[in-house]
Amino acid sequence: MKAYIPNSAFLGNINHFLRNFDPASPGKLQITANEKWMAVHPVVLAMIAALGSTVETRQIECMRFVSKSKNYIIRMGLLDFLGLDPAEDTVREHDPAGRFIPLKRIRNSDEATQFITDMIPLLHLQDKPAQAQTLSYIASELLRNVIEHAQAEHGAIICAQYYKKSNSIGIGIADTGIGIKKAINQSYPALTDMEAIRLALQPGITGTTKREGGTPENAGAGLFFTKSIASVNKDFFIIYSGKGFYKLLRKPTGSRTVLFADPFQDKHSKDETYPYWKGTVVGVDIALDRTREFSKLLELIRETYGKEIRDRRRARYKKPRFTS
Amino acid sequence: MRRINIFEKAGSFAENKDIARDIRRAELFPALAQNQKIILNFDGVDATTQSFIHALISDAIRQYGDKALENITYHRCNDTIKQLVRIVVDYMQEGIGENSPKGGVAS
Ligand SMILES: Nc1ncnc2c1ncn2[C@@H]1O[C@H](COP(=O)(O)OP(=O)(O)OP(=O)(O)O)[C@@H](O)[C@H]1O
Ligand SMILES: [Mg+2]
Numbered sequence: 001m002k003a004y005i006p007n008s009a010f011l012g013n014i015n016h017f018l019r020n021f022d023p024a025s026p027g028k029l030q031i032t033a034n035e036k037w038m039a040v041h042p043v044v045l046a047m048i049a050a051l052g053s054t055v056e057t058r059q060i061e062c063m064r065f066v067s068k069s070k071n072y073i074i075r076m077g078l079l080d081f082l083g084l085d086p087a088e089d090t091v092r093e094h095d096p097a098g099r100f101i102p103l104k105r106i107r108n109s110d111e112a113t114q115f116i117t118d119m120i121p122l123l124h125l126q127d128k129p130a131q132a133q134t135l136s137y138i139a140s141e142l143l144r145n146v147i148e149h150a151q152a153e154h155g156a157i158i159c160a161q162y163y164k165k166s167n168s169i170g171i172g173i174a175d176t177g178i179g180i181k182k183a184i185n186q187s188y189p190a191l192t193d194m195e196a197i198r199l200a201l202q203p204g205i206t207g208t209t210k211r212e213g214g215t216p217e218n219a220g221a222g223l224f225f226t227k228s229i230a231s232v233n234k235d236f237f238i239i240y241s242g243k244g245f246y247k248l249l250r251k252p253t254g255s256r257t258v259l260f261a262d263p264f265q266d267k268h269s270k271d272e273t274y275p276y277w278k279g280t281v282v283g284v285d286i287a288l289d290r291t292r293e294f295s296k297l298l299e300l301i302r303e304t305y306g307k308e309i310r311d312r313r314r315a316r317y318k319k320p321r322f323t324s
Numbered sequence: 325m326r327r328i329n330i331f332e333k334a335g336s337f338a339e340n341k342d343i344a345r346d347i348r349r350a351e352l353f354p355a356l357a358q359n360q361k362i363i364l365n366f367d368g369v370d371a372t373t374q375s376f377i378h379a380l381i382s383d384a385i386r387q388y389g390d391k392a393l394e395n396i397t398y399h400r401c402n403d404t405i406k407q408l409v410r411i412v413v414d415y416m417q418e419g420i421g422e423n424s425p426k427g428g429v430a431s
Contacts, residue, residue, distance in 0.1 A: 109342045116339065133337075133371045133404070140339040140373050204415060212419030216348070216383035217341060219415070221374050294371075298407035305411060309418040 001026060001055075003048050005033035009040040010170070011236035011247070011283050017044055018245060021275045029055045031062040031082075038069045042076075042100075042159040043172025043238070043283030049081040049103045050174035050279065053154040057083035076159060077102030099123050099162035107155035112143040115158070123162055123169060131291045134229055135160075135169060141222035142173045142282050148218065149207060150177025150280060168235075168287040176279040180241040183207040193244030194272040201227055201239070201246070201263040203305045204312070212309070225301065226284065228259050231266060232297045233290050240281040246270045253290065259300050261308035326355040331368030338372040344379035352380070356388050356395060367400040377405075377412045385416040 002022040009017040017040075029051050052060055060082050065073055070086065073079055079086050081103045101122050106112050116136050125132040139158070146156035152175040160171040181196035184207045190196035199205045204212065206220030214220050223239070230237035230248055234255070237248040249267045251257075260266050328351050334343045355362045364380070366372075384392040398409055 109340055113335075113340045116337065117335075129370070136337055136339070136371065137373055140337075141375060144339075144341060144375060204419070213382060213386060213416050214378070216386075217345060217379050219374065219378045219382065219412070221378070225374055295403040295407055298404060298411065302407065302411045302414065306414050306418060309415050313418065 001028065001051055002030045002032075003051060005031070005038055005040060005044065005048070007034035007036065007038045009038075009044050011041055011043070011238055011285055012250075014041060014044070014238065014283070015245075015271075018240065018274055021047075021277075023276050023278070026278075027055055028059045029061070031060070033063060033065060033069060035066065037066075038072070041170045041172060041283055041285075042161050043170070043174065043281060045073075045076050045078055045103060046157045046159055046172040046174040047277075047281055049078060049159075050154065050157045050176050050281075052082040053105070053157065054176050060084065075102065076100065076161070077104075081105075081157075101158075101160040103157060103159040105155045105157055106143050106146070109144070109147060112140065112147060112156075115143065116140055119160065123160065128288065130293055131169075131286065131288050133294050134233070134286055134291050135171065137294075138171060138226050138229060138284055138286070139173075141226050142171075145222055146173065146175045146177065146280070149183045150175045150179075152177030152279060166287065167289050168285050170283070170285050172281070172283045174279065174281045179278065180239075180244070180280055192272055193242030194246070194270060197239055197241060197244045197246050198263055202261050203301075203308050212313070221305070224261070224305070226282070227263060227266070228301050228304075229297060230284055230286075231259060232257050232292050232300065233287060235285040235287055235290070236283070237285075238281075238283045240274065240277055241279065243274050243276050244270070244272045245274045257300065259304040261304055325361045325363070326351065327363045327365055328352065329365045329367070330372075331366070334369070334372075334376070336368060336370045338366075338369050338376050341375055341379040344376045348380055348383065352384055352396075353387075356384055356392060359391070360395065362396045363399050364396060365399045366402075366405055369405065370402070372405055372408060374408050374411060377408045381409070382412055382416050385413065 004020045120132045158173040180200050181193050184196040186207045187210045201223050203224040204220050206218045208215045208218045234251045239246050247269045
């Protein structure tokens with residue numbers, strides 16, 4: 001496999017990075033990067049760490065990073081994660097003012113709870129309840145999805161970072177499990193990765209059952225909530241699984257907020273010809289100064305969710321038959 | 325009457341669904357089976373997720389319908405917790421097609 005880290009890959013322009021990813025020869029991993037500098041979204045690091053987890057360390061070939069990029073890679077924990085030794089000459093003190101959560105592997109429910117608890121102080125969000133709640137909510141739903149559905153041998157890989165310039169937090173989570181299509185296909189006959197992603201994002205649709213209201217453990221709402229949070233706050237949200245890639249585009253600030261049950265009705269871009277990602281990747285941005293009160297958001301979600309369930313129920317009603 | 329303290333078990337951000345499931349099985353269902361009144365006490369809980377609330381109460385609504393809504397009281401919920409309870413109660417009732425009164429969320 002080959003991954004090239006460009007000098008810039010955030011959710012808005014991540015498409016290039018994804019296109020250049022080469023999943024061939026799954027036993028090996030070659031990592032290269034832009035020579036001069038790089039600034040990437042946490043989801044990019046989570047993906048590379050996830051790929052690295054699937055191959056033996058001696059099968060990982062990683063180019064030598066120049067000092068600035070190297071510092072970044074080290075403090076985000078990527079070299080550690082890949083089992084690579086940072087050359088001594090380049091190790092520097094960590095930037096104490098940096099706010100980030102280095103790469104972490106989460107394998108079970110208790111590890112998820114621990115991670116979510118530790119995350120808020122690391123990102124200095126103790127005194128920002130609305131933002132802290134938003135971030136914890138998303139992290140909980142996404143981590144639990146991997147634990148519950150991905151059957152991922154290597155668990156969920158997650159990291160996050162605060163960006164001063166945009167006053168936002170990026171969060172990325174990647175797994176190398178069964179992917180959305182296989183999980184959704186346990187209950188719905190989605191034929192393509194994109195069809196499966198579309199279903200997974202709808203409220204009340206879960207791969208665990210066809211029954212309305214879900215199972216005692218799953219309602220099929222986690223991804224819809226996550227996408228809705230991004231939508232209300234006018235932030236990016238991406239999901240990538242198999243060959244399918246869906247991106248919720250950022251709505252202009254000040255535009256009216258409408259939530260949609262069908263992700264294809266949101267302002268979005270999608271592509272189903274991407275290199276095959278065996279598993280699932282989700283990336284979200286949270287702009288801190290735009291974060292809406294959580295209870296306002298829930299009001300909107302309740303309306304959309306309720307309407308969707310009623311519409312779906314009505315669609316199942318038997319129709320009268322007329323003859324002339 | 326049975327009082328279940330969510331904070332004691334799940335902390336101030338109640339999101340661990342395994343804990344919700346354990347409460348449901350070990351405390352909520354036995355009490356519902358005996359037709360007891362139940363207080364789900366959210367005092368100290370700042371936030372939760374729809375998934376946690378779903379894992380806690382959805383099966384009670386499915387199995388016990390109106391009885392679950394009459395017997396369970398939600399105590400000291402903040403606005404977002406109330407909203408999440410309402411969302412779950414709504415879709416469970418809509419989804420299973422029951423025409424029962426809306427879940428009462430006590431303060
Ligand atoms: N990481 C993942 N790997 C594989 N499948 C996934 C993953 N995340 C989500 N899915 C699939 O998408 C479906 C919808 O996910 P979503 O979080 O919306 O609902 P849920 O997890 O089923 O229920 P809830 O979140 O309400 O507990 C899942 O049921 C599963 O089939
Ligand atoms: Mg989920």
